[in-house]
Amino acid sequence: MLLTIDIGNTRIKCAVFECDKILFKESFVRNDAEKKIKEIFYNFPEIVNSISSSVGNLDKETFSLIEKHSNLTVVSNQTRMPFQNKYSTPNTLGVDRMVLTAGASIKYPKKNCLIIDAGTCVTYDFIDENNNYLGGAISPGIKLRYDSLHNYTAKLPLLEKKHPNNFVGNSTDEAIHSGVINGVINEIEGFASQYFLKYEDLTVILTGGDAEFLAKRLKSTIFANSNFLLESLNLLFTYVQRKND
Numbered sequence: 001m002l003l004t005i006d007i008g009n010t011r012i013k014c015a016v017f018e019c020d021k022i023l024f025k026e027s028f029v030r031n032d033a034e035k036k037i038k039e040i041f042y043n044f045p046e047i048v049n050s051i052s053s054s055v056g057n058l059d060k061e062t063f064s065l066i067e068k069h070s071n072l073t074v075v076s077n078q079t080r081m082p083f084q085n086k087y088s089t090p091n092t093l094g095v096d097r098m099v100l101t102a103g104a105s106i107k108y109p110k111k112n113c114l115i116i117d118a119g120t121c122v123t124y125d126f127i128d129e130n131n132n133y134l135g136g137a138i139s140p141g142i143k144l145r146y147d148s149l150h151n152y153t154a155k156l157p158l159l160e161k162k163h164p165n166n167f168v169g170n171s172t173d174e175a176i177h178s179g180v181i182n183g184v185i186n187e188i189e190g191f192a193s194q195y196f197l198k199y200e201d202l203t204v205i206l207t208g209g210d211a212e213f214l215a216k217r218l219k220s221t222i223f224a225n226s227n228f229l230l231e232s233l234n235l236l237f238t239y240v241q242r243k244n245d
Contacts, residue, residue, distance in 0.1 A: 001047045003040060003070060004233035006096070007054035009120040010143075011209070012036075015230040016044050025230065027209075034062045041069040051075065051237040053095045053229070073237060075099055082106055082239050084132045096229065097125050101133050103232025104205065106239060112199040116188060116222070117229070118208040120144065124191055129201070139187060142210050145180045161213065184210075185217050192222065 001023070006013040012033050015025040024044065028036045041047060050070040052058075066072050073079075075095050083105040087093050096117065104113040110129050114136075117123045120143065124136035140148065142161050150158035162177050169175030192204050206215060207228035215224035225231070 001044055001049075002234060002237055003044075003047050003050040003066075004230045004237070005037075005050060005052035005066070006229050006233065007052060007058050008096070008209075009055055012058070013230060014040060015227065015234075016040065016047065017234045020231075020234065022227065022230070025227065030058065033058060034065060037062060037065060041065075049073070049237065051233050053099045053233060055094055055096050073240065075233070075236065079236075080240055080243055082131075082236075083127055084130075086132050086134050088135075094123070097123055097136070099232045099236060100207070100229055101125050101127050102236045102239070103228060104203075105131055106235045107231075108203050112195075112202045114192065114195050114202060114204045115228070116191070116204065116206045116208075118142070118184070118188075118206065118210040118214055122184065122187070122208075126195065128199070137191065141208075142180060142184055142213075145183065146176070149176060149180070161210075163213075163217070181217075185214060188214065188218060188222075 002017045004015045004017060011027050011029060013027045014037065016023045026036060047070050050066055051073040053075040077091055081098060081102050083101055100115045100117060104115050104127055112129050113127050115125045118141060120141045122139045122141050126136050127133045146159055146161065149156045156176065157173065159173060159176055164174055164177040164181055166174065167178060167182065169178040196202055204222045205228055206222045206224045207226055211224050211226045
């Protein structure tokens with residue numbers, strides 16, 4: 001069994017895989033990491049290997065715990081990837097974006113793929129049919145947009161995400177919901193449309209913590225898969241193991 005660990009900016013997501021099947025998954029805040037990971041190893045003693053990608057920090061004690069119970073692979077810019085990295089600053093490319101691109105490269109070979117990760121930030125990553133990673137875009141995620149409106153204005157309230165009742169917000173709260181949610185949706189639709197114009201045979205994958213929330217409102221042909229990063233870690237681990245054999 002394999003434990004995959006995605007250490008994000010706000011939450012940590014874990015999944016236990018047997019081959020390509022998810023047996024268990026859980027998401028939790030960083031303060032609960034040591035407790036939750038202990039429980040995973042207790043409930044799944046058959047875990048032999050683990051793989052992690054990180055854009056946030058995890059304390060040394062928790063990493064030591066993972067290494068004690070499994071053979072840990074930490075994804076970095078030095079990890080062998082199943083694609084050609086054409087980014088002009090490859091050493092600054094986020095590990096999460098590399099993992100998502102690796103997953104798309106393995107799962108959708110010889111296809112143009114746009115991977116949209118709707119989390120703390122909304123990231124766009126494109127790999128072409130020749131297996132070249134060309135780059136993408138980064139913009140603020142839903143929570144960042146709500147937070148910014150509250151933190152950088154004098155009177156706008158801090159709201160939790162909610163689908164607007166109407167495109168035309170008839171109150172301050174509804175206007176904020178319309179601006180944030182419709183803004184993100186129109187951004188995603190706009191980016192996807194630009195790529196579709198240039199690459200007719202295009203596969204678009206939407207993932208991240210807000211994927212399911214947004215998927216209901218999107219009109220483009222987009223595959224929503226909130227587990228795609230965890231699945232990509234599983235695929236990347238298998239790829240690296242084969243290359244090292």
